[in-house]
Amino acid sequence: MRVTDGMRQTSLVRTLDQLSQAQQDASNRALTGNRVNKPSDDPAAAAELARIRASSAQADAGLKAASSAENDLTLSESVLAQANDLFTNARELAEQGANASLDANTRADLAKQVGQLKQQLVSIANTKGQNGYLFGGSQTQTQPFDANGNFSGDDDAHMVDLGTGTPTAVNVSGARAFTTAGGLDVFDQLDQLQNALNANDQTAISGTFAGLEAARQQVVGVQTDAGLRIDQMQTTEDVLTQAKTVLASRQHDVAGADQYQAYSDLVTLGQSLEQAVGVAKQVLNVGGMTQS
Amino acid sequence: MGLTQILSTALDGLNAQSVGLSTTGDNISNVNTPGYARREVDLETRAQGLAGVNVAGLQRVSDAVVERKQYQAMGLSSAASERDSQLGQVENLFDDTNGSGLADALSAFYTSFSGLASNPTDSTARSTVLNAASTLAGRINDTANSIASQRSDIFGKAQATVAEINAKAQKLATLNQQIVAAKAQGQDTTGLEDQRSKVLLDMSPLIDVTTIPQDNGSIMVQSSGTTLVDGVQARTLSLGLDTNGNMQLTAAIGDGPGTDITKYLTGGQLGGLKEARDTDLAQVATNLDNFAYGIATSVNTVHEAGYGLDGVSGRDMFSITPSAQGAARAIALSADVANNPDAVAASGSATALPGNSDNAVALSALASQPAVGSSTPSEAWGDLVGDVGSRKQSASDDSTMRSAVEAQATAARESSSGVSLDEEMVSLTKFQRAYEASSKVITTVDTLLGELMDSVGR
Numbered sequence: 001m002r003v004t005d006g007m008r009q010t011s012l013v014r015t016l017d018q019l020s021q022a023q024q025d026a027s028n029r030a031l032t033g034n035r036v037n038k039p040s041d042d043p044a045a046a047a048e049l050a051r052i053r054a055s056s057a058q059a060d061a062g063l064k065a066a067s068s069a070e071n072d073l074t075l076s077e078s079v080l081a082q083a084n085d086l087f088t089n090a091r092e093l094a095e096q097g098a099n100a101s102l103d104a105n106t107r108a109d110l111a112k113q114v115g116q117l118k119q120q121l122v123s124i125a126n127t128k129g130q131n132g133y134l135f136g137g138s139q140t141q142t143q144p145f146d147a148n149g150n151f152s153g154d155d156d157a158h159m160v161d162l163g164t165g166t167p168t169a170v171n172v173s174g175a176r177a178f179t180t181a182g183g184l185d186v187f188d189q190l191d192q193l194q195n196a197l198n199a200n201d202q203t204a205i206s207g208t209f210a211g212l213e214a215a216r217q218q219v220v221g222v223q224t225d226a227g228l229r230i231d232q233m234q235t236t237e238d239v240l241t242q243a244k245t246v247l248a249s250r251q252h253d254v255a256g257a258d259q260y261q262a263y264s265d266l267v268t269l270g271q272s273l274e275q276a277v278g279v280a281k282q283v284l285n286v287g288g289m290t291q292s
Numbered sequence: 293m294g295l296t297q298i299l300s301t302a303l304d305g306l307n308a309q310s311v312g313l314s315t316t317g318d319n320i321s322n323v324n325t326p327g328y329a330r331r332e333v334d335l336e337t338r339a340q341g342l343a344g345v346n347v348a349g350l351q352r353v354s355d356a357v358v359e360r361k362q363y364q365a366m367g368l369s370s371a372a373s374e375r376d377s378q379l380g381q382v383e384n385l386f387d388d389t390n391g392s393g394l395a396d397a398l399s400a401f402y403t404s405f406s407g408l409a410s411n412p413t414d415s416t417a418r419s420t421v422l423n424a425a426s427t428l429a430g431r432i433n434d435t436a437n438s439i440a441s442q443r444s445d446i447f448g449k450a451q452a453t454v455a456e457i458n459a460k461a462q463k464l465a466t467l468n469q470q471i472v473a474a475k476a477q478g479q480d481t482t483g484l485e486d487q488r489s490k491v492l493l494d495m496s497p498l499i500d501v502t503t504i505p506q507d508n509g510s511i512m513v514q515s516s517g518t519t520l521v522d523g524v525q526a527r528t529l530s531l532g533l534d535t536n537g538n539m540q541l542t543a544a545i546g547d548g549p550g551t552d553i554t555k556y557l558t559g560g561q562l563g564g565l566k567e568a569r570d571t572d573l574a575q576v577a578t579n580l581d582n583f584a585y586g587i588a589t590s591v592n593t594v595h596e597a598g599y600g601l602d603g604v605s606g607r608d609m610f611s612i613t614p615s616a617q618g619a620a621r622a623i624a625l626s627a628d629v630a631n632n633p634d635a636v637a638a639s640g641s642a643t644a645l646p647g648n649s650d651n652a653v654a655l656s657a658l659a660s661q662p663a664v665g666s667s668t669p670s671e672a673w674g675d676l677v678g679d680v681g682s683r684k685q686s687a688s689d690d691s692t693m694r695s696a697v698e699a700q701a702t703a704a705r706e707s708s709s710g711v712s713l714d715e716e717m718v719s720l721t722k723f724q725r726a727y728e729a730s731s732k733v734i735t736t737v738d739t740l741l742g743e744l745m746d747s748v749g750r
Contacts, residue, residue: 001707002710002712002715003712004707004710005711005712005713006710007706007707010699010702010703010706014699032389034389036389037389038383038387038389038390038681038684039387039678039681039684040379040383040680040681040682040684040685041685042681043677043678043679043680043681043685044678046677046678046681047674047675047677047678047681048674049389049677050388050393050670051670051674053395053396054398054399054402054659054670055670057400058399058402058659058660060403061407061656062406064406064407065410131410131411131414132647136647137647138639138641138646138647139646139647140413140646141646141647154643156644158648159650159653160406160409160410161406161656161657163406165660255389
């Protein structure tokens with residue numbers, strides 16, 4: 001085969017082009033640490049990357065939702081614990097008031113204290129969290145209990161999507177903690193005690209013991225519910241954090257470059273390119289050797 | 293043989309070596325000229341016992357088969373490289389790794405419902421949903437518009453290419469005419485043939501070119517199933533759009549009726565442009581339309597079922613075309629909800645306002661439900677990215693392979709027709725020495741004649 005100058009030149013240009021291109025790709029891999037830098041590098045991996053990114057974003061959103069829900073649940077749990085204590089206090093006041101030796105004045109004093117407890121309980125039941133009133137059901141923007149403990153909220157469950165595929169309720173029911181929806185109206189129990197103390201009626205006072213205990217139990221039941229939900233949020237956060245780690249590692253498996261390999265490719269190709277340029281110089285000189 | 297006859301033989305030699313030197317010079321000066329085929333001097337001894345050398349002519353060293361292969365390889369290579377470069381532009385639109393894809397906007401849109409579910413009364417969460425929806429719609433619009441404008445750019449480029457092909461076809465017809473005329477008068481046509489080769493080399497990257505040499509010296513050129521140049525006649529190509537908006541290539545003689553040759557167009561830049569525009573980009577645009585339509589309708593269905601803070605239901609989140617066609621360019625935030633965050637339907641019931649978030653949860657759950665065919669939104673986007681990536685990858689592989697074939701074909705032509713400076717240096721020396729020797733013969737004969745004159749004159 002005849003080898004002409006044109007052949008030498010085009011073949012050199014072609015080889016140098018190819019090497020430069022390969023070096024460019026290798027330097028992209030080394031710089032970004034990614035094997036897949038554009039969809040055509042590996043179409044299947046690029047498609048999977050899109051799904052992984054979406055799952056990762058969903059996990060992030062779930063984490064945010066869980067952590068926001070956990071804050072309000074923790075607040076709910078802690079104020080319900082206060083309500084629990086409050087009924088313990090009320091029970092103590094009732095036991096004190098049931099003492100036969102007490103006179104009407106002392107009982108009236110105790111009645112005042114019970115009145116204060118009721119006010120405290122109303123304010124507990126009207127606690128506001130990040131998203132409005134904690135115990136109003138869907139009525140998060142209007143105060144659910146008036147000064148007498150009359151309920152204007154509902155028993156609506158606040159659902160969120162934690163990225164687990166199942167909607168999860170993240171509020172506890174004020175209706176079931178404080179109103180007849182949970183068995184009895186807890187404010188009514190305090191009213192009965194206060195009335196009995198004011199009436200100086202020892203029998204009636206003793207008659208409130210059972211109701212106060214039942215009210216306490218009712219509040220404790222919902223408090224437990226809040227505790228369980230907090231656990232659930234924490235578990236969800238753990239699961240989602242774990243899922244994110246798995247996704248990140250999957251992302252690296254799918255699209256990541258072996259750093260050492262990438263760097264070594266870059267160095268090798270750089271050397272090849274240098275050698276090729278050297279060879280090119282020599283080859284181009286060969287054409288002129290006979291002329292000198 | 294007399295001394296004077298030797299002189300004329302030596303003169304023959306001088307003439308022949310001069311032609312050789314001048315041809316070598318011609319070859320050397322055209323070493324880089326495209327279309328130039330090296331010349332060889334055809335030397336022969338004089339017939340019928342006469343001494344001396346005759347220059348029978350100049351031979352243009354070319355191989356019609358090798359050349360035809362090169363033209364074909366150039367056409368295919370150019371088609372593949374054009375498609376590759378067009379798809380490279382599309383690929384950029386779908387590249388999530390550099391942030392130009394819309395995966396992030398898509399995720400932001402669906403996760404905004406999660407924030408809304410956490411806090412349905414919060415106006416920021418509601419605005420976030422509207423902003424994310426508007427951004428997503430805008431990004432889909434941008435992508436679809438970029439594809440549409442690329443298709444229109446391609447049409448413009450293809451029209452320019454067709455004009456160039458027509459000009460070259462006309463030039464070939466003219467050169468054919470000149471070559472046939474010169475050949476008929478026995479003139480040297482090598483220069484004209486070089487020019488014709490150059491035009492063919494320029495034309496074959498534009499459209500598929502098959503050359504068929506004719507006995508009278510002209511070359512017939514066939515392209516896209518039609519005879520583009522036949523002797524002195526060239527067909528004119530024209531490019532339009534058919535009823536589907538696809539490119540339509542017709543060939544006509546003069547002002548005569550055109551023949552549709554679109555389906556035979558495969559090679560050259562024009563073939564690559566056609567495939568990129570009417571196969572690849574058209575399909576990608578359709579896929580994007582289906583994607584936009586699927587997202588918009590699935591979100592609208594759920595959104596309509598929910599209630600805004602004002603207790604109104606039945607509102608759309610997106611305004612969208614009645615069918616998938618054109619959906620990607622049309623998708624936008626619906627007028628029902630635009631600038632009205634309270635209209636975002638987070639609640640699942642009119643009575644549980646404002647705190648109910650059942651519908652926000654349902655909207656958020658759409659992220660993992662089929663929206664486009666049987667694919668979830670992110671799967672559908674992944675499929676789109678994968679499809680574009682596969683197209684670009686195959687175009688790129690194709691281009692690499694075709695370009696290697698072209699390099700081989702070019703090398704084969706160079707090997708037969710190209711100028712080798714090494715060879716020419718040897719020829720130069722060869723002719724120079726022969727020229728010197730012929731001169732020597734003349735001086736020797738001159739000396740002999742001088743001696744003869746001297747001895748006779750004495």
